[in-house]
Amino acid sequence: MPIRVQLDRVLxxxxxxxxxxADRVGxxxxxxxxxxxGKxxxxxxxxxxxxxxELDCQPGDLLTYEAGPSEAPDEAGDS
Structure with missing residues (x-):
């Protein structure tokens, strides 16, 4: 999956x-x-x-897109 979660870095x-x-967000x-x-x-x-x-950030701080060379067109929603 080309979407990566950067929660560790932000934490x-x-x-x-x-x-x-977890306590703050419920x-x-x-x-x-x-x-x-990333599961x-x-x-x-x-x-x-x-x-x-709670983390005082933007969604883009938590999620990134990293396209890989093996990404098939139907996985990217291009089908």
Whole structure:
């Protein structure tokens, strides 16, 4: 998947633990861990908004797009 989650970097920059963020956002540590490790298949806009609010950042600070050479056109939505 060409979408990368940069939650680790933002948490480090904010000197915040995953546990503290989970408490502030109201999301389980397990779900944040899935997001942090890049195993999440989707994220709700309400969750993304809460993360941005608590981390004082923009969605682009948390999510990046990195196209790879092996990316097939149908994976990119070009079909």
């Amino acid at each position: 480090f920059e904010r000197r915040m633990s995953l546990t503290e963020l 999301v389980t540590i397990a779900n944040l861990s899935i997001l942090k490790t 999440a298949r989707a994220v709700r806009f309400t969750t993304l908004a809460a993360l941005c609010r």
